[in-house]
Structures are given as C-alpha cells and as structure tokens.
Amino acid sequence: MFLVVTTFAGVTAYSLVTPFLGDTLEQLAEASFRQVGEQFEARLRNDPSLTEQEINVFATNRGVQWGVVRSGGEILRGDLDDYDKNAVAAALARMAPATELEEVESGEREGQTLATYAAPIRVSGESETAIVFTRYYTESDLENAEAAMRHINTLALLAGALALLIAGFSGYVVANLISRRLNRLDVAARRLAAGNFDERITTRVEDEVGSLGETFNAMASSLKGAFRQVEQEKARGQAILDGMTDAVIGVDKDLNATFLNPRARELLENSDPAFHARLQEILAKSRFSGSVTEPEAEAGDRIIEIRATPLGDGALAILRDVTEERQVERAKAEFIANASHELKTPLFALSGYLEMFEDEEDEEVRKSFLKEMQAQTERLHNLARTLLDLSRLDSGALTFRLEEVDLEELLHELKRDFAYTGRQINIHAEKGVPPVKTDPVQLRRMLAILLDNALKYSGGPEGREPVDLELYRENGQALVSVTDRGCGIPESEIPYIFDRFYRAQGSSRADGTGLGLALAGEISQHLGGDIRVESEQNCGSVFSVELPLTSVTSEGSDGNTSSDEQISIFS
Ligand code: ADP
Numbered sequence: 001m002f003l004v005v006t007t008f009a010g011v012t013a014y015s016l017v018t019p020f021l022g023d024t025l026e027q028l029a030e031a032s033f034r035q036v037g038e039q040f041e042a043r044l045r046n047d048p049s050l051t052e053q054e055i056n057v058f059a060t061n062r063g064v065q066w067g068v069v070r071s072g073g074e075i076l077r078g079d080l081d082d083y084d085k086n087a088v089a090a091a092l093a094r095m096a097p098a099t100e101l102e103e104v105e106s107g108e109r110e111g112q113t114l115a116t117y118a119a120p121i122r123v124s125g126e127s128e129t130a131i132v133f134t135r136y137y138t139e140s141d142l143e144n145a146e147a148a149m150r151h152i153n154t155l156a157l158l159a160g161a162l163a164l165l166i167a168g169f170s171g172y173v174v175a176n177l178i179s180r181r182l183n184r185l186d187v188a189a190r191r192l193a194a195g196n197f198d199e200r201i202t203t204r205v206e207d208e209v210g211s212l213g214e215t216f217n218a219m220a221s222s223l224k225g226a227f228r229q230v231e232q233e234k235a236r237g238q239a240i241l242d243g244m245t246d247a248v249i250g251v252d253k254d255l256n257a258t259f260l261n262p263r264a265r266e267l268l269e270n271s272d273p274a275f276h277a278r279l280q281e282i283l284a285k286s287r288f289s290g291s292v293t294e295p296e297a298e299a300g301d302r303i304i305e306i307r308a309t310p311l312g313d314g315a316l317a318i319l320r321d322v323t324e325e326r327q328v329e330r331a332k333a334e335f336i337a338n339a340s341h342e343l344k345t346p347l348f349a350l351s352g353y354l355e356m357f358e359d360e361e362d363e364e365v366r367k368s369f370l371k372e373m374q375a376q377t378e379r380l381h382n383l384a385r386t387l388l389d390l391s392r393l394d395s396g397a398l399t400f401r402l403e404e405v406d407l408e409e410l411l412h413e414l415k416r417d418f419a420y421t422g423r424q425i426n427i428h429a430e431k432g433v434p435p436v437k438t439d440p441v442q443l444r445r446m447l448a449i450l451l452d453n454a455l456k457y458s459g460g461p462e463g464r465e466p467v468d469l470e471l472y473r474e475n476g477q478a479l480v481s482v483t484d485r486g487c488g489i490p491e492s493e494i495p496y497i498f499d500r501f502y503r504a505q506g507s508s509r510a511d512g513t514g515l516g517l518a519l520a521g522e523i524s525q526h527l528g529g530d531i532r533v534e535s536e537q538n539c540g541s542v543f544s545v546e547l548p549l550t551s552v553t554s555e556g557s558d559g560n561t562s563s564d565e566q567i568s569i570f571s
C-alpha cells in the first residue's frame with residue numbers, strides 16, 4: 001500500500017514538473033543571449049570608450065558575432081554576416097537595447113534561428129549607429145538542448161526515485177515503529193478488556209503514541225480503582241444479602257432461580273410444594289402487573305410475607321417470616337380484648353352495687369354493699385397497677401435497683417405483710433445462705449404474688465392448711481419456694497399459667513385476673529432468675545424461684561456492698 005502511494009506520488013510529481021522544465025530550458029537559452037547584451041551594457045557603463053579590439057574579444061569569448069551598423073543598415077565594423085534590421089530600427093527608435101529572434105528562411109543557414117541584439121552606440125564621426133550582436137541557433141543546438149533535457153530528465157527521475165526510495169524507506173521504518181507500538185497498545189487493551197487491570201505500557205518516546213500510552217495507563221489505573229470499588233460494593237451487597245434474615249430470590253423470565261441468598265435456600269428446602277407454587281404464581285404475576293404483595297403465605301407452620309417486584313426480564317421476591325409478628329399482633333389483640341373484659345367486670349359490678357346502694361335502706365346490707373364496692377375498687381386498682389407494670393416491663397421503662405438482699409429477712413417481712421390473712425405461714429431457712437444482689441422491691445413483689453396465689457388457691461382466708469416459705473441453697477443458687485396444700489394445677493395447664501390473662505380451669509379460680517404469674521415470670525426473668533412449678537391436683541403446688549448466687553458472691557467478696565447500682569431493662 002505504502003509503495004503504491006509513493007509510486008503514484010512520484011509519477012504525478014514528474015508529470016507536473018516536466019513541461020515546466022522544457023519551457024524553462026528555452027527561456028534559459030533566450031536569457032543567456034540576452035545576457036550577452038546586458039553584460040556589454042554593463043561593460044560600456046564602466047568604460048564608455050571601448051576599443052574595437054576590446055569588443056572583438058568580448059564577442060569571441062561569448063561565441064557571438066558583432067558589428068556596428070548605421071540606421072540605414074550599412075555595416076561599419078565587426079564580423080557580422082547578417083542581422084535582423086528590425087532590432088536595429090527598434091533600438092534606434094526607442095534609444096534603448098532591443099532583441100529579436102528570426103527564423104532564417106533561405107540560404108545555407110535555412111531553418112536556423114537568428115538572434116539579434118541591438119543597442120544605440122556613439123561612434124565618432126557617425127550618427128545613428130548601433131552595436132549589434134548576433135548568434136545563429138542551429139538544429140544541433142536544439143538537439144543539444146533536447147539531449148540536455150533528456151539528461152536532466154534522467155537525473156530528475158533518478159533524484160526523484162532516490163528521494164522516493166529514501167522517503168519510502170524512512171517512512172516504512174517510522175510506520176513500522178509506530179505500528180509496532182500501536183500493536184503493543186492493542187495487545188494491552190485486549191488484556192485490559194479481559195480483566196487484567198495491572199496491564200501497563202512503557203512509554204519512552206514523547207509523541208502522540210507515547211501520550212496515547214500514558215492515557216492508556218491512566219485509564220487502566222482508574223479502571224482498576226473503579227473495578228475494585230465495584231468489587232467492594234458487590235462484596236458488601238453479598239454480605240448484606242447473606243446476613244439478611246429475609247429471604248431474597250431472583251428469577252429470570254422463565255421463573256428459573258438466578259439468585260438465592262442462604263436464608264432463601266433454607267426456606268425453600270424446608271417448605272412444601274404448595275408454597276413453591278404460590279411463590280411462582282406471585283413472581284409470575286409481578287412480571288406483568290408490577291409489585292405484588294402476599295401478606296400471609298403458609299409455608300408449613302410458618303407464615304411468610306412475600307413481596308415481589310419486576311427486575312429486568314425477571315422478578316425479585318423478598319420473603320419475610322412474619323409468624324412471630326402475626327402471633328404478637330394476635331396476642332396484642334387478645335390482650336386488649338381480655339384487658340377490656342377484666343376492666344369491665346369490676347366496673348359493672350361497681351355500678352350495680354352503687355344503684356342498689358341508693359335504693360337499699362337496711363344499714364347492714366348497705367355495709368355489705370360498701371365492702372363489695374371496696375373489694376371491686378381494690379381489684380380495679382390491682383389490675384391497673386399490674387397492667388402498668390407489665391407495659392413498663394415490655395417497654396424497658398422499669399429501672400431495677402440492685403442491692404444486697406438478705407433473703408431470710410425478706411421472707412419474714414413477707415410473712416408480716418400477709419399476717420392480716422390470719423393464715424399460718426411457716427418459714428424454713430437454711431443457715432448461711434449469702435445475701436443476693438437483686439432488686440428487693442421487685443423480688444418482694446414477685447414472692448408476694450406467689451404467696452397470694454398459694455393462700456388464695458388453698459382455701460382463701462378460710463383455708464386451714466398452712467403455706468410454707470422455704471429458703472435453701474442448691475447448685476450454687478439461692479432457692480426460695482412457696483408451698484401450698486391447695487387445689488393444685490392440672491398438668492395440662494401448667495405450660496400456660498404464665499401467659500397473660502390465663503386462668504386455669506378449676507374449682508377455686510377465685511377472683512384472679514390471670515396477670516399475677518405473667519408479671520412474676522417477667523420480673524424473675526429481668527432479675528436473672530427462673531420460676532419452676534411442681535403441682536399435683538388436689539394435693540398442692542410448689543413455686544420455686546432460683547436466684548443466681550455466683551455473681552453475687554464474687555461481687556460481694558470484693559467488699560462492694562453499696563446499694564446504688566442500677567440496671568436498665570430492655571425487654
Ligand atoms: P390469677 O389472678 O388468676 O391468680 P395468676 O396469673 O396469678 O392469675 O395465676 C394464673 C392461674 O394459675 C390461676 O388462675 C390459677 O388457676 C393457677 N394458679 C396459680 N397459682 C396457683 C396455686 N398456688 N395453686 C393452684 N393454682 C394456681
């Protein structure tokens with residue numbers, strides 16, 4: 001290709017230059033004759049009185065004939081054979097040199113060209129004289145010129161060819177070098193495209209290709225940075241997806257899974273075909289109708305919320321296990337219904353007694369109504385207090401104060417609190433049980449609930465059987481138990497007695513609300529303890545509270561018995 005272009009350029013240049021070269025040669029011949037005249041004029045200016053001999057030498061040296069002629073054409077001096085009279089006439093008329101070229105038409109010089117130069121000259125004793133130089137240009141002169149022309153042509157061709165060769169060779173070398181460097185760039189670009197971001201180009205020459213290389217290097221390093229960032233983002237996204245408790249599933253247009261996070265895999269493995277079919281149905285629907293949400297899809301015993309949204313050609317689904325959430329919602333609704341019911345009962349009773357109280361005149365009956373109203377008010381008060389405590393515990397708003405508590409002393413205080421019942425309460429305390437670091441108020445509240453239940457479910461104020469409060473040490477823990485010999489709890493109901501508003505079926509349901517044990521359970525949990533129940537119907541129940549001793553003794557051993565420590569509870 002390069003050679004073709006170079007040859008074409010050479011041929012074109014030659015064809016353009018050749019005609020000018022021919023013309024230039026002719027013009028040079030004419031100019032060289034005219035030069036003779038100009039040289040003579042210059043000579044004359046230097047030396048106005050030239051001798052005939054000097055003129056003769058001048059003409060001989062330049063290969064021309066000369067003569068001095070009158071205006072009438074008469075040759076006075078010189079060796080002229082012939083001359084163009086028009087040149088003499090023109091020179092004398094203008095009083096300035098004139099040159100004429102004329103072809104000889106006959107005679108022995110036929111076909112030759114006669115060149116005549118005439119210039120006015122003063123010759124003593126003559127008037128209107130001119131000096132004339134002539135020269136005949138023959139065929140051979142022209143042939144010589146053509147030969148010279150051919151020679152010049154050849155030389156020009158040679159010079160052109162040589163120039164083209166040199167230019168071609170150096171162009172080829174330079175083009176080869178550039179092409180090699182471009183090739184290196186090409187290879188590097190391919191490697192970069194294949195993911196090798198460490199690919200760099202060494203640039204030694206500071207030209208366009210060099211600066212292209214530098215730009216390439218800058219681009220490669222910024223691509224490397226951008227790719228690293230993308231990788232980091234990808235890893236972060238992957239970590240988030242892997243750590244998500246929600247399941248994420250991506251599908252293509254044929255609903256084939258393209259992406260599953262670990263939770264999604266687990267969920268799909270542990271769910272039945274019916275759930276898979278429902279999921280596919282929702283994903284398919286979302287591809288055509290935008291985001292779709294199924295709030296409660298059943299996957300075995302779990303409730304799953306499915307949110308699907310179109311993504312590219314396929315769709316993406318986020319699956320959330322809402323079993324606990326729904327249970328809590330249901331429990332909340334149940335709780336509100338139960339709480340309203342529990343509040344309504346004493347309120348109705350109160351308003352009923354009030355109405356009857358107004359109409360009743362018998363003082364004794366009125367007194368009994370008042371007593372009933374007091375009892376109902378007390379019940380309402382207890383209910384409100386328990387509900388408030390439970391809600392505080394739920395929201396973590398209840399602050400527990402930790403103090404060194406002597407459990408035996410606490411049991412005696414409790415016994416004193418319940419002395420008004422007139423029931424027999426026995427205390428059995430093992431010696432040497434160390435104090436426990438706990439909140440004395442909440443612990444007392446919890447034990448009071450258990451003692452109240454024990455008294456209530458073993459005959460109430462009329463009950464004869466005693467209730468035992470025991471304190472002993474077991475497996476590094478302090479154990480406080482409340483034992484009654486009352487109606488007991490059916491085994492099937494034991495798992496539920498700590499649920500809010502749960503009241504076991506039985507003869508002695510008394511005037512409970514079903515919230516006491518729920519509150520006791522929550523308090524024990526927040527105190528880091530545990531409540532155990534052993535019960536036999538018609539024989540009685542034992543409620544035991546375990547309180548951790550280990551941390552207490554270790555903290556107690558360093559002598560820190562201050563009572564100002566506080567812990568905040570987050571339920
Ligand atoms: P209540 O206000 O009904 O006593 P609790 O939450 O304190 O509510 O107790 C829940 C249920 O557990 C009671 O309704 C009762 O049936 C049963 N229960 C609690 N303590 C005893 C006990 N010492 N003896 C027999 N049954 C008990």
